[in-house]
Amino acid sequence: IAENKDAELQAMxxxxxxxxxxxxxxxxxxxxxxxxxxxxxxxKTSDILAEMHEDIREAVLKNLTAKEIAGELSELxxxxxxxxxxxxxxxxxxxxxxxxxxxxxAKDIVDLLRYEEDSAGGLMAKELVKVNENWTVTTCVxxxxxxxxxxxxVHSIYVVDDEGKLKGRLxxxxxxxxxxxxxIKDVYISKVDAVNVNEKGEEVAKIMSKYDLEAIPVVDEIxxxxxxxxxxxxxxxxxxxxxxxxxxxxxxxxxxxVSDSIWILTRARxxxxxxxxLGGLGAAxxxxxxxxxxxxxxxxxxxxxxxxxxxxxxxxxxSAIVVQGLAxxxxxxxxxxxLLKEMLLALLNGFILSILLxxxxxxxxxxxxxxLAISLSLIVVIVVAGFIGTFIPLFLHKRNxxxxxxxxxxxxxxxxxxxxxxxxxxxxxILGI
Amino acid sequence: IAENKDAELQAMxxxxxxxxxxxxxxxxxxxxxxxxxxxxxxxKTSDILAEMHEDIREAVLKNLTAKEIAGELSELxxxxxxxxxxxxxxxxxxxxxxxxxxxxxAKDIVDLLRYEEDSAGGLMAKELVKVNENWTVTTCVxxxxxxxxxxxxVHSIYVVDDEGKLKGRLxxxxxxxxxxxxxIKDVYISKVDAVNVNEKGEEVAKIMSKYDLEAIPVVDEIxxxxxxxxxxxxxxxxxxxxxxxxxxxxxxxxxxxVSDSIWILTRARxxxxxxxxLGGLGAAxxxxxxxxxxxxxxxxxxxxxxxxxxxxxxxxxxSAIVVQGLAxxxxxxxxxxxLLKEMLLALLNGFILSILLxxxxxxxxxxxxxxLAISLSLIVVIVVAGFIGTFIPLFLHKRNxxxxxxxxxxxxxxxxxxxxxxxxxxxxxILGI
Numbered sequence: 001i002a003e004n005k006d007a008e009l010q011a012m013x014x015x016x017x018x019x020x021x022x023x024x025x026x027x028x029x030x031x032x033x034x035x036x037x038x039x040x041x042x043x044k045t046s047d048i049l050a051e052m053h054e055d056i057r058e059a060v061l062k063n064l065t066a067k068e069i070a071g072e073l074s075e076l077x078x079x080x081x082x083x084x085x086x087x088x089x090x091x092x093x094x095x096x097x098x099x100x101x102x103x104x105x106a107k108d109i110v111d112l113l114r115y116e117e118d119s120a121g122g123l124m125a126k127e128l129v130k131v132n133e134n135w136t137v138t139t140c141v142x143x144x145x146x147x148x149x150x151x152x153x154v155h156s157i158y159v160v161d162d163e164g165k166l167k168g169r170l171x172x173x174x175x176x177x178x179x180x181x182x183x184i185k186d187v188y189i190s191k192v193d194a195v196n197v198n199e200k201g202e203e204v205a206k207i208m209s210k211y212d213l214e215a216i217p218v219v220d221e222i223x224x225x226x227x228x229x230x231x232x233x234x235x236x237x238x239x240x241x242x243x244x245x246x247x248x249x250x251x252x253x254x255x256x257x258v259s260d261s262i263w264i265l266t267r268a269r270x271x272x273x274x275x276x277x278l279g280g281l282g283a284a285x286x287x288x289x290x291x292x293x294x295x296x297x298x299x300x301x302x303x304x305x306x307x308x309x310x311x312x313x314x315x316x317x318x319s320a321i322v323v324q325g326l327a328x329x330x331x332x333x334x335x336x337x338x339l340l341k342e343m344l345l346a347l348l349n350g351f352i353l354s355i356l357l358x359x360x361x362x363x364x365x366x367x368x369x370x371x372l373a374i375s376l377s378l379i380v381v382i383v384v385a386g387f388i389g390t391f392i393p394l395f396l397h398k399r400n401x402x403x404x405x406x407x408x409x410x411x412x413x414x415x416x417x418x419x420x421x422x423x424x425x426x427x428x429x430i431l432g433i
Numbered sequence: 434i435a436e437n438k439d440a441e442l443q444a445m446x447x448x449x450x451x452x453x454x455x456x457x458x459x460x461x462x463x464x465x466x467x468x469x470x471x472x473x474x475x476x477k478t479s480d481i482l483a484e485m486h487e488d489i490r491e492a493v494l495k496n497l498t499a500k501e502i503a504g505e506l507s508e509l510x511x512x513x514x515x516x517x518x519x520x521x522x523x524x525x526x527x528x529x530x531x532x533x534x535x536x537x538x539a540k541d542i543v544d545l546l547r548y549e550e551d552s553a554g555g556l557m558a559k560e561l562v563k564v565n566e567n568w569t570v571t572t573c574v575x576x577x578x579x580x581x582x583x584x585x586x587v588h589s590i591y592v593v594d595d596e597g598k599l600k601g602r603l604x605x606x607x608x609x610x611x612x613x614x615x616x617i618k619d620v621y622i623s624k625v626d627a628v629n630v631n632e633k634g635e636e637v638a639k640i641m642s643k644y645d646l647e648a649i650p651v652v653d654e655i656x657x658x659x660x661x662x663x664x665x666x667x668x669x670x671x672x673x674x675x676x677x678x679x680x681x682x683x684x685x686x687x688x689x690x691v692s693d694s695i696w697i698l699t700r701a702r703x704x705x706x707x708x709x710x711l712g713g714l715g716a717a718x719x720x721x722x723x724x725x726x727x728x729x730x731x732x733x734x735x736x737x738x739x740x741x742x743x744x745x746x747x748x749x750x751x752s753a754i755v756v757q758g759l760a761x762x763x764x765x766x767x768x769x770x771x772l773l774k775e776m777l778l779a780l781l782n783g784f785i786l787s788i789l790l791x792x793x794x795x796x797x798x799x800x801x802x803x804x805l806a807i808s809l810s811l812i813v814v815i816v817v818a819g820f821i822g823t824f825i826p827l828f829l830h831k832r833n834x835x836x837x838x839x840x841x842x843x844x845x846x847x848x849x850x851x852x853x854x855x856x857x858x859x860x861x862x863i864l865g866i
Contacts, residue, residue, distance in 0.1 A: 019643050027765070209672070210452050212665040214647060231664050232645040238668065239642070242675030243757060249682055250753030250840070251746055258758035259765070262778050269750050270782055276746045277786050280739020281793060287735040294731050301727070301734045302720040305741040306713020309849055312745070313684055313709045313842055317702050320683030324676060325691035332460070332692070345695050349703055353710050360714060407683070409746055416742055 010039060018044055022051035030056065034063040046075035049084065058087055066092060070099030073109065079125035079233065081105075082112035112227075120204050121197040123237065124218045124227030127151045130158045133167055133185040137178050140170075155215035158225055159188040166217055166225040168192050194219045197226055201237045206329065208234050244404070245327065249320060251276075251409035272409040279413030283308065283420045290424045293431075299365055300427050303374050304420055306357075310378060311385040311419030312412035314349070318342055318389030319407045326397050327404075335394050339387060346386030350379040373430040377423040384422060385415045443472060451477055455484035463492040470497070479508035482517065491520055499525060503532030511538065512558035512666065515545035545660075553637050554630040556670065557651045557660030560584045563591045566600055566618040570611050573603075588648035591658055592621040599650055599658040601625050627652045630659055634670045639762065641667050677837070678760065682753060684709075684842035705842040712846030716741065716853045723857045726864075732798055733860050736807050737853055739790075743811060744818040744852030745845035747782070751775055751822030752840045759830050760837075768827050772820060779819030783812040806863040810856040817855060818848045 013021055013036075021040075025033040025048060033052075037045045037060055049057055049072055061069060061084070069088070073081040073096065085093055100106040108126035115121025129147045131140045144157065157170040168190040178187050194217045195204050208216055208231060218227040247256070251272035256265055287304065294301060322338070325331035331338070354375040361371035389411055393403035446454055446469075454473075458466040458481060466485075470478045470493055482490055482505055494502060494517075502521070506514040506529065518526055533539040541559035548554025562580045564573045577590065590603040601623040611620050627650045628637050641649055641664060651660040680689070684705035689698055720737065727734060755771070758764035764771070787808040794804035822844055826836035 017644060019645075209665070209668045211450060212452075214664065231647065231668070232642070235642050235664070235668060235671065238671055238675075239761075242671075242679070243761075246675070246679055246682065246753065246757060249679065250749050252750055252753065256754070258754055258763055258771070262774065262781060265754075265778055266781055266785075269778075270785065272750075273743065273746055273782055273786060274789070276742050277739065277789060280736065280742050281790075283738040283742075284732075284735040287738075288732075291731060294727060294734070298724060298727050299717075299721075301737075302717040303713065304734075305716040305720075305737050305849055305853060306710065308738040308741060309709050309713050309716075309745075309845065310706065312742075313706055313845070316683050316841070317685055317705075320679065320685065321689070321691055321698075324679060328672075328676075330691055338691070341695065345698055345702075348695060348699055349706055352699075352703065353706060356707070356710060357714075364718075408749070412742065412746070416738055420738060 009036075013040055013044075018047035019051050022048045025060075026053045026056055030059040030063070033060050037064070038068075042071050042075050046072040050076055050080040054087065057084070061088065066095040067099045069096045070101075074100055074102055074105060077125045077127050078105065078108045078112055079123065081109045082122075083117075085109060085113060086117065115197065118201040118237070119197070120195045120199040120201065120218050120229060121227070123201055123204065123233050124197070124229045126227050128158060128217070128225075128228040129156075130160050130225055131170060131184055133159050133161050133183070133188065135184050136180065137175060137182050137184070137187075138180045140175065140184055155228075155230065156192075156217070158192070158217050158228075159184055160225050164224040166192065166194055166219050166223060169217075192217065194225075195229070196221070201234075202241055204229060205234045205237045205241070209238075241327075245323065245407075248404040249316075249323075249407040276409055276413055279416050282417045286417070286421050286424065290428070293424075293428065297370060297427070297431060299361075299367070299370055300374070300424070303361075304423070307378065307381055307419050307423045308416040310353070311381050311415035314346060314382050314385040315389035315411040315415040316407065318346070318386045319393050319403075319411050322390055322393040323403050323407055326393065335398075338394065339390055342386045342390040343383055346383045347379070350382035353382070354378045369431060373427040374423075376430065377426040380426060381419045381422050384418055388415055388418065442469075446473055446477075451480035452484050455481045458493075459486045459489055463489065463496070467493050467496040471501075475504045475508050479505040483509055483513040487520065490517070494521065499528040500532045502529045503534075506542065507533055507535055507538060510558045510560050511541045511545055512556065514538075514542045515555075516550075518542060518546060519550065548630065551634040551670070552630070553628045553632040553634065553651050553662060554660070556634055556637065556666050557630070557662045559660050561591060561650070561658075561661040562589075563593050563658060564603060564617055566592050566594055566616070566621065568617050569613065570608060570615050570617070570620075571613045573608065573617055588661075588663065589625075589650075591625070591650050591661075592617055593658050597657040599625065599627055599652050599656060602650075625650065627658075628662070629654070634667075635674055637662060638667045638670045638674070642671075674760075678756065678840075681837040682749075682756075682840040709842055709846050712849050715850045719850070719854050719857065723861070726857075726861070730803060730860070730864060732794075732800070732803055733807065733857070736794075737856070740811065740814055740852050740856045741849040743786070744814050744848035747779060747815050747818040748822035748844040748848035749840065751779070751819045752826050752836075752844045755823055755826045756836050756840055759826065768831075771827065772823055775819045775823040776816055779816045780812070783815035786815070787811045802864060806860040807856075809863065810859040813859060814852045814855050817851055821848055821851065 021036070025036055028036065033056055037048065073084065076084070085096065088096060097106050097110060100109070112121070112126065129144055129151055131143060135143070157172070157175070159167045159170055161167050168188045169192045170184065170188045174187045193207065193211060193213060195207060197218050197220050204216065207213070214231045216229050217225055218229060220226050252268050253271055256268045287301065322331065357378055358371050358375035361374055362368055365371065392406040392411065396403045396406055454469070458469055461469065466489055470481065482493070506517065509517070518529065521529060530539050530543060545554070545559065562577055562584055564576060568576070590605070590608070592600045592603055594600055601621045602625045603617065603621045607620045626640065626644060626646060628640060630651050630653050637649065647664045649662050650658055651662060653659050685701050686704055689701045720734065755764065790811055791804050791808035794807055795801055798804065825839040825844065829839055830836045
């Protein structure tokens, strides 16, 4: 951390894991981080860059020349390199790519740039070990040794035909016990899970965790092997997916972090808060139409926050469990059955809560008719809230819209309005005003 | 699915992956699932059982004898076997364990039963490949071959000393290029990440994903190698952790699923709803004390749901981002700075929203003083809500309580009450009543 003691710092950093140095670099200012990156050799700095926080990496890369960036990318696996290139300003991309010395590596990276970031193509790396089914064991071992040098972890040996189509995989054990003249096609295992290059990252995560896979080959539309996804990238997908849903449920759009600036955070939060404000104004307008009840039944107005809160809570509970069920593929059976079950559940909860409310209000205010009106409305409000909370995410899912947007403030706000509307209607009917 | 066509069913199931059969079994009733398990051979059924839904597995196991269960467990890795034994009724455990033919395997399983389910010890398996630093390469290769038979995926070869203490790991490449007489201690890599057997699952997940590890060795207090955790188990930990936080934020306690019964679901939801009810009663009581304002300023009462909703939304946004920051170790810097930033953010949001509210209410009701009172209260309410939402999870975290309990209904309810109290106070002051 002290300046100018280059040699000492170099020696110290040598002992550290790149992920730890990346954490240190994230804490430094941009100059400090750039200084650190320039000081260490590119074998280590490339990994550090890949692990660093996006914003800080972007700032550091601005201080490097195209040639320096190309040097870093040469050391990285194609998937990490492609991720970094995606963050570079457009005018720099071509220059950086032309500076990469290994043309094969550059070509692989360019190939990866075509794919959507959260598709199988965007997650996969080009590095893998593949052998032709027509090779003999001897050729195979020789070729594998050369290929394996570029691959950090081998996991599986994939078998392809002359056209590059994925045929199966090869077990190391079978390879070692087979005689040297045997052809690969006689020993490989033809059963292998693979995903299409356009498959969504989320789906790949599901498949890999269902079958406990540590790597999965990626094929194009006609079945040619084009890459491989490893479990460590999938762990990141799962985390990001969970974070996104969590934030959505809390009414924070975009992917923000605590360390972001106040402006970014405001932009992420204000839309949902504005929605809440509009909902509140709607509720106020509804109450305004019942203003004539205020002189005789002021107590009704005291309970509006309670009604709104219960409608919101029940709605969030219902929608959260549907959204989670959909995300985990746990939701089986027909939509009608789910709605029915959810409404039965709401009825049961509503009944218990209404009894509590009835007793309390009766004792407190002494007016049984009012207490009854409030309590009966609560049951109806809870059942409707449960229905809306279940129906909207299911409906969005059917229409291929991410159901997670229907959680949090959205459900809370719409249930607030419906809740208050129903509440005053029923109260008006029961009290015969 | 048809009955009695055993041979056909057997042939069909042979083609299926065990994870798929487990899914089918989950869909069948208990008799159907038991029938399926008894039909297939134990090599496959053990894996099916391990993948099946907990509740259905428990029911199926009730239909099997201790000997049959022992047969299934013999085929499983120690970690999966220990998980299943943990679900068995206590009186059956001893009988099942005594029926396991392989005594070493039984001993390993019993060892694992000692550990907390979500600690490193509870996650690890006993299956691993370890070699003694004093062996020669020849002995090592021979021993490894024998050990590898019990290990599904090798990942790493761990090196231990005579006391069983973890010294480092061995790269397959170094092993193969070394001369046969070399001692392991001259070729192994002494740098290896390991976790203590009592480390929390969550922490292990963080370490493994930070360093992109696919397996990590587990050591006891004095550094002896006792097991190994693989990334597929960690993927489950990450998913469960995310699901738990998500449910907590939605006001659903316990780990429930859509498929659970209405009674279980009610038990999980009712506590938070009751909390919401109490909050609503509190709000009603507060409004009751301001009842004398109702004749002159009825409009104040129309805006209580808006104030409560905004207080709740801001609180949830603030707490969610703190809880997520804590979970991802993203939260750096002092508590004071966070509170300051969050309050600045709330001030900015509050200012923008209040302007909107002021304009709307002024135009709608024509009463500038009332509109100003409502809008000014909104700013204060939002700032206080942001403060509470940030402070409570940070405070709980400092006291080693899971901050996730402070999200969702808890924050919403407390902010509702504070919000309404502040709102009426300020309105009263400004309107000079």
